[in-house]
Amino acid sequence: MTGDRAAGVFDRHRNLLFAVAYRVLGSAADAEDAVQDAWIRWSSADRSEVADPKAYLARIVTNEALARLRAAQRRREVYAGPWLPEPILTDSPADPDSVSMAMLVVLETLSPLERAVFVLREVFDFSHAEIAAAVDRSEESVRQAAHRARAHVTARRPRFAATRAQQREVTDRFFAAATGGDVNALMELLSPDVTLWTDGGGKVRQALRPVVGAAVVAAWFASLGTATYQGVAPADMSAAPAEINGMPGMVFRGHGRVIATITLDISPDGRVVAIHNVANPDKLGAVASGDHYRV
Incomplete structure (x- = not known):
């Protein structure tokens, strides 16, 4: 060749x-x-x-x-605070759930071998024999790893049935409420036990533990419209919709740089059950480049 x-x-x-x-x-x-x-x-x-x-x-x-x-x-x-994956801009993956922030967070809890086996088997449909050759394990050990990984992921990441249109609608309503400081509108959209995960990596000020509960999360987002965030005043901050990791999301910019991305996990009844906020500047390079990935 x-x-x-x-x-x-x-x-x-x-x-x-x-x-x-x-x-x-x-x-x-x-x-x-x-x-x-x-x-x-x-x-x-x-x-x-x-x-x-x-x-x-x-x-x-x-x-x-x-x-x-x-x-x-x-x-x-x-790592300082919650660790979240590095977000990327995507072009409508065939299986968006497999590359979503929520799924990648679950994959982080697998062993390296289980994670690789799950990705190759469940996402890309490699045979057990092909995976065994790829990871230098016996076919039987690969089957066992695949079974463990599938059970683990299923238990922690059930597939939500929200449609693409519903995801877009809820995301648009959420960000309109958040950027407008409308606590009541946010409360209508948030699940009572919603969890906000913020990743600043110790580089910018973010919550070091998950923020849980609709009232607390709503107040956190409502403050975006009234308080300085990462040295950027509300008047100097812009927010634009984007497809992030296969899901509708939002990119926040200010002073000529990307300062954060946010994606939502939405239940079938249109409630936001989880929010992933990445603000660590070391993880925003792929989004800042503007490149869209085919994954």
Whole structure:
């Protein structure tokens, strides 16, 4: 296989490789690095013996992602406040739930092996044999890991039945109420036990523990319209709708920079049950770039 042909094969699978790595890592920057390392290994490999380039490349990027995830887990254990995935702008994924902030948070509670197996099996429909080759485990151990991961995810992340139109409607109403400081309208939209997760990473001031309860969460958001946030006065802050991780969300900007993203988890009855707010500037680069990912 010539260099040009090898590059063409890799480019055909690049979106898949990033999609796998991002779901395993929850970080766009780390996923990009994993894909780049996969390219280096692919370009220097003996490709004459590769019968299935897709499976071969998936194996490389999975191993690269797993190595990074194991190293990242040690850093996340001492992270300041809740750790949330790095948000990305997306172009209508076929399975948006699999890349949503809520799903990635659940995947964070799996072991690295279980996470990789779940992603390859449940999201991308790789066979147990293909996954076994990718993660260097027996097929039986992969089946067991897949069973554990599926049960864990099902227990913690039931699929909500809110339609796309309902998600957009509730999101628009929520942000109109939040930016307008309308506590009563917010209370109508929030589930009584709604949970707000804020990720500032110790870089900006955010809640260091989950904020629980409609009244407290409503007050927190209502203050956005009346108080300075991250050094940006309300008059200097703008908010625009965007598709973030496959779901309707909002990007907040001020003083020429992205200062936060917010996505909502919405129940079938149109209530907001969870809110994910990422404000750590180290995690906003992918959104600030304006690039949209096909995942």
